[in-house]
Amino acid sequence: MKALVTGGAGFIGSHVVDRLLEEGYEVTAVDNLSEGHLENVAHLKGDKRFRFVKLDLKDAKATEKAVAGNDVIFHMAAQANIRKSIVDHRGDLDNNLIPMISLLDGMIKHKVNDMIFASSSAVYGEAPVVPTPEDYLSKQTSLYGASKLAAEAWSNAYSQFSPIRVWSFRFANVVGERCRRGVIWDFVHKLQKNPKELEILGNGKQSKEYLYVKDCVEGMMVGWQKTTGPVEAFNLGQPRQTLVDEVADIVVQEMRLDRVLRKYTGGEHGWIGDNKLVELSLEKMKKIGWVPGVSSHEAISKTARWILSNS
Ligand SMILES: NC(=O)c1ccc[n+]([C@@H]2O[C@H](COP(=O)([O-])OP(=O)(O)OC[C@H]3O[C@@H](n4cnc5c(N)ncnc54)[C@H](O)[C@@H]3O)[C@@H](O)[C@H]2O)c1
Numbered sequence: 001m002k003a004l005v006t007g008g009a010g011f012i013g014s015h016v017v018d019r020l021l022e023e024g025y026e027v028t029a030v031d032n033l034s035e036g037h038l039e040n041v042a043h044l045k046g047d048k049r050f051r052f053v054k055l056d057l058k059d060a061k062a063t064e065k066a067v068a069g070n071d072v073i074f075h076m077a078a079q080a081n082i083r084k085s086i087v088d089h090r091g092d093l094d095n096n097l098i099p100m101i102s103l104l105d106g107m108i109k110h111k112v113n114d115m116i117f118a119s120s121s122a123v124y125g126e127a128p129v130v131p132t133p134e135d136y137l138s139k140q141t142s143l144y145g146a147s148k149l150a151a152e153a154w155s156n157a158y159s160q161f162s163p164i165r166v167w168s169f170r171f172a173n174v175v176g177e178r179c180r181r182g183v184i185w186d187f188v189h190k191l192q193k194n195p196k197e198l199e200i201l202g203n204g205k206q207s208k209e210y211l212y213v214k215d216c217v218e219g220m221m222v223g224w225q226k227t228t229g230p231v232e233a234f235n236l237g238q239p240r241q242t243l244v245d246e247v248a249d250i251v252v253q254e255m256r257l258d259r260v261l262r263k264y265t266g267g268e269h270g271w272i273g274d275n276k277l278v279e280l281s282l283e284k285m286k287k288i289g290w291v292p293g294v295s296s297h298e299a300i301s302k303t304a305r306w307i308l309s310n311s
Pocket of ligand 1: 058
């Protein structure tokens with residue numbers, strides 16, 4: 001069996017590559033390396049079942065062609081930085097929606113039916129309904145979330161006139177080894193610069209879920225293998241929410257610091273598009289037998305430890 005992993009040199013994509021190789025797949029990872037790192041797949045050098053191809057998914061023809069010969073596509077590539085969307089208004093369209101369309105066209109052309117898509121809890125915007133179930137539709141708060149929802153919508157529509165099946169997984173915050181952005185990365189680096197003071201964006205009370213990357217990958221495998229499609233959306237998160245202030249506590253503890261003065265930029269949101277509460281309903285995944293194995297606390301600690309030993 002052959003799999004194509006887009007964004008395969010990225011954080012989550014590289015863990016998907018590892019998992020698929022463990023399962024016995026031959027894997028091609030494509031990435032334009034805009035945010036990805038070849039060192040995320042360096043440990044696979046010499047593995048004949050793995051190849052890396054530098055490819056920009058904005059190139060529609062090359063993207064369609066990359067689909068050929070595979071049995072399944074794990075589409076993990078994206079412009080994944082919500083804050084970037086505020087200054088680069090077309091980035092989410094060009095890197096998130098258009099590549100989805102090129103991949104879907106490639107799937108029709110080359111008769112590849114299954115895609116596993118990395119969507120996001122950002123599709124719910126700031127949902128007033130919590131825990132938020134998969135069938136909840138809300139106002140968009142970021143171009144990134146809008147692009148993920150649009151990509152899901154496009155794939156749903158394609159499944160109406162083709163045999164394509166798409167499983168969309170709406171991740172909460174995913175953390176773990178090789179995670180190089182987000183709140184834990186930010187805190188560790190600020191504290192390395194100044195161990196006495198920590199700037200926290202917002203009021204520190206934003207409440208989110210932190211899902212360990214291997215649990216995230218396991219969730220995608222379970223959802224894909226245990227349901228039939230043709231279009232499915234699943235939340236992948238943690239049953240317990242963690243405040244940004246608690247993330248700071250864990251990072252400070254891992255760095256063995258004390259008496260760190262916290263300075264809050266203030267307000268309920270850290271930035272435009274930052275949702276102050278993410279609480280996903282996990283009932284749909286629970287029904288098919290998936291619950292995360294690693295707690296938020298442990299996932300945050302593991303991430304901080306990895307960042308500290310790799311920076
Ligand atoms: N990490 C999270 O907390 C989180 C949460 C929700 C959803 N997601 C989604 O999961 C997926 C993986 O995220 P991640 O955290 O690993 O981010 P990441 O930035 O590490 O991985 C994304 C990869 O896509 C690549 N990429 C971007 N644009 C590309 C293009 N035009 N052509 C080819 N490659 C391109 C980047 O170089 C990068 O390696 C993304 O789709 C992201 O939107 C992540």
